[in-house]
Amino acid sequence: MRPVDYQPTLNWWGHTWRVIGVLVISGVGWAPRIGYQWTDHRWWFCLDLFLGLVALVVAMRYRRTHPVLVATATALMTVVSTTASGPAVLALVSLSTRRRWKEIVPQALLTIVTMLASEYVTQAPDEAPLTTLDWALFVVIAGFIIAWGMYVGSRRELLASWRARALLTEAEQAARVREAQSAERARIAREMHDVLAHRISAVSMHAGALAFRDDLSPGEVKETAQTIQNSSRQALTELREVLGVLRDGPGDADPELPQATVADLDELIEENRRTGMRIDVHADVDVDALPTVLGRTVYRCVQEALTNARKHAPASRVRLSVVGAPGRGIDIRVENPLSLAAEQSPPESGFGLVGLAERVELAGGRQEHRTTGGDTFVLTVWLPWQS
Incomplete structure (x- = not known):
């Protein structure tokens, strides 16, 4: 050293x-x-x-x-x-x-x-x-100074070696922890594959019965639909649990292919309307002037907001507002009344809004979500748009 x-x-x-x-x-x-x-x-x-x-x-x-x-x-x-x-x-x-x-x-x-x-x-x-004693004293003084310096140096080297050894031990321990985590995540993933395969196969079986059998009584249809709903909710719950374990971070800022942009907002809204959602839209933004990266972020924000409303308030009317201009930025506001049938809504994961907040922060914007009046959920997002 x-x-x-x-x-x-x-x-x-x-x-x-x-x-x-x-x-x-x-x-x-x-x-x-x-x-x-x-x-x-x-x-x-x-x-x-x-x-x-x-x-x-x-x-x-x-x-x-x-x-x-x-x-x-x-x-x-x-x-x-x-x-x-x-x-x-x-x-x-x-x-x-x-x-x-x-x-x-x-x-x-x-x-x-x-x-x-x-x-x-x-x-x-x-x-x-x-005198001779003075000469001897000078030698002793010089020897003491040198001995003191060598002692300090040896102590410093010892402490440095201890620190290096501690850092190496911590690094090895961290590596072992990461290896154990990876192994445990792989084990959980295998287990969840078996569990989800069982539940989804049950959903598929009951759905097939509804599709091909026309001799079922209304009570049997209702019971089968209830079974499908319960199995689906259990599968979602277990899937979100395993995602919470396996997730390393809030996600990547770069979207996966296909990369939808703000030009696909109309198709996204119509797709959600076909599922039964009631959506009122107010849009005041020049789509052609919007930068590609910003437009992609706007699309993802609206997509997550509508997905969140569809999961937790499927029968409620959603009000969507997207307005903005260069220099002012993009303001996105989504409002929907809270669901009255809370027991029928899917279990909350929290990952959607967390991932959205991470994406917005990476884009230099800000996000807020709150409940107003005790019965209305409001999600607001602001994104910068340079002039």
């Missing part, structure tokens, strides 16, 4: 506490020399502070992208600038998190050498000369 793969992205607090730590280290190292530099070598005071600020900016911005160069530059700055010691520590820690000995060993030697050189160059005249 490369270091860039497990280096975390720092937030504002991560940057803040690093800056604070750098300033504290620089302040502790510079404190004994501030008075001497300000009194005897004020230019040195300004240079020390300037180099420290430059080192801080360089270390904060480029220590990850150019770790060796930044660590080398900040270490060399510490020879003449005590305030650069904090950024140099940060740069060395950051470099050590990479745990590459070919980078760490040269930087460790450079750090020890620059610390010794800094003591000889920047110490005040009244400071005690270096």
Whole structure:
């Protein structure tokens, strides 16, 4: 795993506490020399502070992208600038998190050498000369900085490996879940095929009896029709249940062939009228000017609205209004009284209006459905029509 793969992205607090730590280290190292530099070598005071600020900016911005160069530059700055010691520590820690000995060993030697050189160059005249203990202390300090950086790097890599392992486990689990779902859906589909085949065959048998037998009494005809109705309703219920299980999403925005358009609205309305629906139509839209995709969406909206009214209020009068113009958009409004024979209506699925809402949303429009006055169902759709 490369270091860039497990280096975390720092937030504002991560940057803040690093800056604070750098300033504290620089302040502790510079404190004994501030008075001497300000009194005897004020230019040195300004240079020390300037180099420290430059080192801080360089270390904060480029220590990850150019770790060796930044660590080398900040270490060399510490020879003449005590305030650069904090950024140099940060740069060395950051470099050590990479745990590459070919980078760490040269930087460790450079750090020890620059610390010794800094003591000889920047110490005040009244400071005690270096001893062997000071030399040993510099080595210990450099070793501690490097050890801390390597510890941080190893911990980051460990956490990154745990995260990668967790993501891999989640992906494998998701794959197993999808496989199990597919298998279960296939099993349900096979079961529903058998169940629906049985019910539809029963419907076909009773319908055939009504078609070919003319010796049935009115009571037998009614009983057979009731059986057909019940079997059909049960088949619809079971079919919608399996669709609810097998459906992955609200549907595809692209219609399946054949692709009807708004020009087929008259045929759609007449087809529904032939089934016994009473439909009052108010249309005020230039069909020829309507874009093809928008016209197809209008057709699907009206088709679903009439299908919904036919299923849930077959004996009610439906009022359909389709008006619109370029720049204004298309307004579709369908009203129908609620069915008084609720027990005879097919079971509700909810998929029709959900699919319609998805199609309208994909077209950039909006859909609403509500009950007004307690006895009238109203479906409204607005679709954009660019001028």
